[in-house]
Amino acid sequence: MFSRVVLIILLLVLSISVIGCNGAHETDEISWVISIGLDKGNNGDLIVSYQIAVPLVLAAGEAAGGGKDKKSSIIITVSAPTLAETRNLLNTSESRAVNLSHVTAIVIGEDLARAGVQDAIGALTRFREFRGSMFLFVCRGTAKDVLTQNSPQLEVLASRWVENIVQSSDETSFGLPTNLHEFYTRLKGDTGSPYVMAIAVNPLTGQNKPAKNLVAGAKLPGYLAGDIPREGGNPVEVLGTGVFKEDKLVGYLSNEETRAIAILSNNYPLGFISIDDPLLPKHAVNVFFRTGRKSKIHVDLGGETPVIRISVFLEGELSSIPTGIMYESQEYKILLETELSNVIHEQIINMLVHAQSLGVDVLDFGYFMRPDFSTTQELISYGWDRRFRQATFNVEVNTKIRRTGLMNKTSPIRREE
Amino acid sequence: MDDYNSGRMGMSEGTALAFIVTFPSIFLSFPSSGVASAGSGAWLSEILAGFISGVLTSMMIYVLARYPGDLLSVTERLLGRMLAYVVGLFYFVVLFSFAILWTREFAENTMLTALSYADFPFVDSCYILGAGFILFAGIENVCRATYILLPFIITAIVLVLTGVVPLARPYLLLPWQGNGLISFIQPTLSLIGLSGGLSILTILAPAFQSVKTMKGAVLFGYGASAVIRTLSVATFTMVFGANVAMEKTLPFYEMARLIYINRYLQRFEALFILLWVIVGILAIAVSLYGALFIMAKLFKLPAIKPLLPAMTLIIAQIAMIPPDSNSVSVIELMLYPYVFAPGVIIISSALLIAAIVKGGKKKCSHV
Numbered sequence: 180m181f182s183r184v185v186l187i188i189l190l191l192v193l194s195i196s197v198i199g200c201n202g203a204h205e206t207d208e209i210s211w212v213i214s215i216g217l218d219k220g221n222n223g224d225l226i227v228s229y230q231i232a233v234p235l236v237l238a239a240g241e242a243a244g245g246g247k248d249k250k251s252s253i254i255i256t257v258s259a260p261t262l263a264e265t266r267n268l269l270n271t272s273e274s275r276a277v278n279l280s281h282v283t284a285i286v287i288g289e290d291l292a293r294a295g296v297q298d299a300i301g302a303l304t305r306f307r308e309f310r311g312s313m314f315l316f317v318c319r320g321t322a323k324d325v326l327t328q329n330s331p332q333l334e335v336l337a338s339r340w341v342e343n344i345v346q347s348s349d350e351t352s353f354g355l356p357t358n359l360h361e362f363y364t365r366l367k368g369d370t371g372s373p374y375v376m377a378i379a380v381n382p383l384t385g386q387n388k389p390a391k392n393l394v395a396g397a398k399l400p401g402y403l404a405g406d407i408p409r410e411g412g413n414p415v416e417v418l419g420t421g422v423f424k425e426d427k428l429v430g431y432l433s434n435e436e437t438r439a440i441a442i443l444s445n446n447y448p449l450g451f452i453s454i455d456d457p458l459l460p461k462h463a464v465n466v467f468f469r470t471g472r473k474s475k476i477h478v479d480l481g482g483e484t485p486v487i488r489i490s491v492f493l494e495g496e497l498s499s500i501p502t503g504i505m506y507e508s509q510e511y512k513i514l515l516e517t518e519l520s521n522v523i524h525e526q527i528i529n530m531l532v533h534a535q536s537l538g539v540d541v542l543d544f545g546y547f548m549r550p551d552f553s554t555t556q557e558l559i560s561y562g563w564d565r566r567f568r569q570a571t572f573n574v575e576v577n578t579k580i581r582r583t584g585l586m587n588k589t590s591p592i593r594r595e596e
Numbered sequence: 597m598d599d600y601n602s603g604r605m606g607m608s609e610g611t612a613l614a615f616i617v618t619f620p621s622i623f624l625s626f627p628s629s630g631v632a633s634a635g636s637g638a639w640l641s642e643i644l645a646g647f648i649s650g651v652l653t654s655m656m657i658y659v660l661a662r663y664p665g666d667l668l669s670v671t672e673r674l675l676g677r678m679l680a681y682v683v684g685l686f687y688f689v690v691l692f693s694f695a696i697l698w699t700r701e702f703a704e705n706t707m708l709t710a711l712s713y714a715d716f717p718f719v720d721s722c723y724i725l726g727a728g729f730i731l732f733a734g735i736e737n738v739c740r741a742t743y744i745l746l747p748f749i750i751t752a753i754v755l756v757l758t759g760v761v762p763l764a765r766p767y768l769l770l771p772w773q774g775n776g777l778i779s780f781i782q783p784t785l786s787l788i789g790l791s792g793g794l795s796i797l798t799i800l801a802p803a804f805q806s807v808k809t810m811k812g813a814v815l816f817g818y819g820a821s822a823v824i825r826t827l828s829v830a831t832f833t834m835v836f837g838a839n840v841a842m843e844k845t846l847p848f849y850e851m852a853r854l855i856y857i858n859r860y861l862q863r864f865e866a867l868f869i870l871l872w873v874i875v876g877i878l879a880i881a882v883s884l885y886g887a888l889f890i891m892a893k894l895f896k897l898p899a900i901k902p903l904l905p906a907m908t909l910i911i912a913q914i915a916m917i918p919p920d921s922n923s924v925s926v927i928e929l930m931l932y933p934y935v936f937a938p939g940v941i942i943i944s945s946a947l948l949i950a951a952i953v954k955g956g957k958k959k960c961s962h963v
Contacts, residue, residue, distance in 0.1 A: 189729060304843075307709060310863075312856040342859045360763065360854055367839040549770040555635045555838065558771055 207234070210275040213252060213338040216322030217299050218288035220258045225291075225299060227265040228256040228323045230337055231273070232281075237336060252337050254326050262302045279308040283338040285315050285359070286322040286378060292421065292428035300426075304363055311360030314345050317421035317428055319379040319405050328380045329415040344417050348376075349448045352441035353434035354417045366426060369555065370545020370563045373423040374440075377431055379405030380414050391433050394529065396522040398453035398463050401433030422539045430537045436530035442491060443527065443542055445473050454522050456502050457514040464506065465499035466519055471579065478548040480561075484569040487544050491527070491575070495519060496582040503591035507583045516578040524576040531572050540567045605803045609739035610813025611820075613800075613882060616742045617694075617793035618649075618821045620879040622753075623848050623872040624701050625925055626790070627829045630783040632842035637774025638783060639830040645787030646822030652944040653794045653814050659951040660798060661807045667798040668893050671943075674950040681894060686939050687799060688890040690792045692911075693931060694883035699724045700915040700924050702876035705846055708921075710869050721912050727881035728908035732901065735800070735885050742878050752871050753824055756848065757831045759855035759864070764834035774838070782933050789936030794818060796886040845921075848872070884911065 216228035236251045255272065257265040270277050285303065287296060303309045318325045331340040348354040357375045365373035387408040391401030404418040420432040420440065432440070441447040449469045456462040471494035479486040495516075500506050506515045534541045545563040552558040605613075621627075630638040656667065663670045667687070672680035703720040711719060730738055774780070797810055804810050832847045835854065844850050849872075852865035888900040888907060897903070918924050 193726075193729075307712075311850070311854045312862060339859075346858075358856075364837050364840050367843075368837050369839065546765065546767050549636075549767040552771040554771050554773045554776050556776065 204276055204278075208275055209278045210269075210273045211281045212277060212279050213281060213336070214284045214286065214326060214341065215279075215282055216256075216286045216288065216326045217262075217291055217296075218321045218323055219291040219294055224258045224260055225262060225265065226256060226258050226288075226321075226323065227262060228254055228326045229265075229269055229277070230254050230326050231277075232336065232338070251335050254323075256323055262299065279306075280310075281338070282309065282313055284341040285313055286325050287315070287317045287375070287428075288322040289317065289319055289428065290321070292317045292423070295426045296423075297426045300359075300363070303359055309359070311358060311363070313359045314341060315357050315359055315362050315375040316378040316417065317375045319377065319403065319431070324380050325378055325415055329413065331413050340413075345376075348417065349446070351434075351450050352438045352447045353419065355420055355437055355441055355446065365543070366423070368543070369558055370540060370548075371543030372539035372541050373426075374420045374432075374539075374541050375423075376417055377404040377419040377421045378415060378417045379403070381405050381407060381409055381416050383410050383412075383414055385410040390431075391435065391529070394435070394522055394525045396455045396518050397435070397526070398455065399435070401435045403431050403433055420541070422534065422537060422541050424537065424539050429539060430533075432530060432533065432541070435526050436533060439523070439527045439530040440541060442470055442493075442523065443474050443476065443489065445470060451498065452519070452522070454515075454518050456500075456504065457518045458504055458511075459502050462502045463499070464497070464501075464515060464518075466495040466515070466580070467498045467584075468493050468495035468519065468578070470494070476542075476544065476547050478544050478551075480548055480551055484571060485544075485548070485566050487570050487572050489527070489572065489574045491523070491577070493519065493523065493576065493578040495578060495580045497580060497584045499584075500589050503589045505588060506580075507586075507588050512580050516580055520576045520578045523578070524574055527574050527576065528572065531574075535568055535570070538564070538568055540564070544570070604805050605736055605739065605800070605809070606805055607809050607812045607816075608743045609736060610797060610804055610809055611817035612739045612742035612746055613735075614794060614797060614813045614817025615746060615821045616875065616878050617796055617882050617886075618791050618818055619749075619825070620698055620702075620872075620875055621787075621790055622825050622828050623846070623875060624698075624705070625845055625847070626786070626928075627832050627847040628842055628844045629925065629929060630786070630829060631833060631838050633775070633783045634779045635774030635838045636769055636833060637772055637780065638833060638838075638841075639769060639826055640772065640774075641780045641783040642787065642822070642826040642829050644780065645784045645791070646818075646826060648784070649788050649791035649794065649940075650814065650818060650822070652788070652940060653791070653797070653818065654811075655944045655948045656795070656798045657807060657810050657814065659947045660801050660810070662951055662955070666801040666893075667795065668890070671947065674947060674954060683943055684890050684894045686943065687792070687795050688887050688894070690789075690936050690939070691796065691883045691887040691890070693936075694793055695724075695727070695880050695887060696911050696914050697924060697928060697931075698876060698880050698883070699727075699911055700918060701921070702872070702880070703915070704921040704924070705849070706869070706873065709846065709849055710866070717912075717916065720915055723877060723880060724884075724908045724912045724915070726877045727884055728904050730877070731881050731885055731904055735803075735882070738878065738881050738885070742882075745874065745878075749871060749875060750820065750824065752868060753828065753848075756852050756855065756864075756868065757827060759857070760831060760835050760851050763854060764831060765837075766834055768834050768837045769830060782929075785933035785937040786929065787932075788940060789932030791818070792936045792940045793883060793886070795940070796882065799886060799889060884908070 211232045212229050213232050214230040218226040220226040230252050232252050236249045257268045259265040259268055266277055334340040345356045348356055354376045362373045362375055365371050385408050388406040389400035390403045393400045404416055418434050420437045421428050422430055447470050451465055451467055453463040453465050456464050471492040475490040477488045505511050634641050668680050668684050671683045703723050706719050833841050849865055852868045855864050856862045888903055892900045
């Protein structure tokens, strides 16, 4: 009897002590930070912009007092030597406890990124509230501007905008989703260079400011974030890639270079491209294309300098032939396949040469040579970073147009004789 | 003695016992320290250690198959009373150390991940008191409970490993020699020392229905544990790469945190905290029972249950002695490879040699 009483008492004590409420906060006692912007401040300070969700607007809308003019998030910018101290300072003005476990995006300002992110990211991988799955962006300009000017009209909450824009980036592969885990493992890895998505504020003037010359046969030049000829909509746009050498930003890759990376790293699900009509180059042919099989990469270390052999196979579906030329037929189709192969080949080569000139192995070709070494020390002493700059590329692109869309031939438009 | 002899344990209980006493390392910093030493070849040291530990345990079972009784009584017959005491004390230290170190490590990890506002003595006490409390039900019941949980534990591990597959890069397991073959020695010995916990099967030998039961328990229980440990270390290395993997305090937790299927399916790690708390308490309970069993045998005590409250308090106190969590890892890296592993290897080999030298007895089917 006594043991049963003891058992019951113990179970009661246990059930009270293990219910998980130790140190718990109710959700209405917490400020949920959804994005963080990091900029370089004066005297080594960090300028940190916190985007905090306003749950009242989200939860109950107008019924609870949240009107149309009320924003679903607020932005507070604090300066201090470290991220932790800015959080402390933030807590002095916010009645609710600041919590970072729902941060979806970290935006790094260009000045800070060029100076090096070592000090800024120290906490991101060690403190439990940050997660490896947070998306990273580097911005042309300041992170504060990006956060304050970001005004998505289709999304209520900024964190949803981040998730959706990252998710939908595979529609074009003009931006490559990068999370903290991927960035950090590249930063610390034996080979490869870190990269993140580029983000910027577009002035919305409609001015055309291409960053790259048009590749022969292509219709769209390369753009960097913030330079697209555009008016209206959200001023903030995600486009291209910021590439890092060690922990410092060294340059940007354009949208077409980013797509080339996606193709080579097998992260290109499907997307459109407009190319010159091979027989009437002033007209465009649209192809909806994908990688038909995984891109093959082989790094040959046999010679004086490494030779990187790349083989890409693309499959396409015709989505527009305005000229009436019978590209659906076998003899003409081959012209189109060659044209697309040439365009993608040149874009890949341009990207590789650009990356090589920046000294960044953005595709981590060094990964493919790991089987050639017996120990890590041998791998490191090979000096991949130096060798990569001397590497030669042998790129082969083949295309097969598999489908002709909803039309299997094109009749010419009737014109008056 | 009959008061604490645990009756007839079958294959299920034995399998659960072999699994739970060798598995907790996966939730602690062991994979990271293995990668820190062996680099990208850490997964090979897991395979190597799994094989060697399996052979060492099989050697002991081989001896028990010829000489009925438990490890201590057989050691007494083969090597004399004095050495039987030494062997008994050695395995007491092994199992008692596991109980202490795991109590501290699981408590630290719980504070690090879930209960950051809790007082350390409270969390520390919860683990060891929880373990002591369930031991009142007896080792058979603890093992049965573990066996019931095994499918859930294994499924959860497989889910985490599958969840991070999109981030895995297989060539990060290469170069296969990692930091060089010499660098395999320390992590392999550490893992052999860790599998010293398997001795609990031979210590409880009379509780098993037959030698075949014990063999099956080692094969399935320890086999599953070694395979999953190897897969976990390989996946961990493929996901993080050796340079980042060696930085991690909690490899399994970090992998669980990385699972991001879409915006609705993410943040699973909270579920896995429960998993390791359960595994931790069961592992502490089993190792504590093993230590108490040896103590009772050595000092010819009539029962072990009265020892439980005192021992749990002692463990709770000792677990709080190391000044910080890294000190616990340092102690582990001293004890496992340089004390426990040589002891396990020497005792197993000595018993086998003595059994062969004094041999001639027929195999017995029961122990």
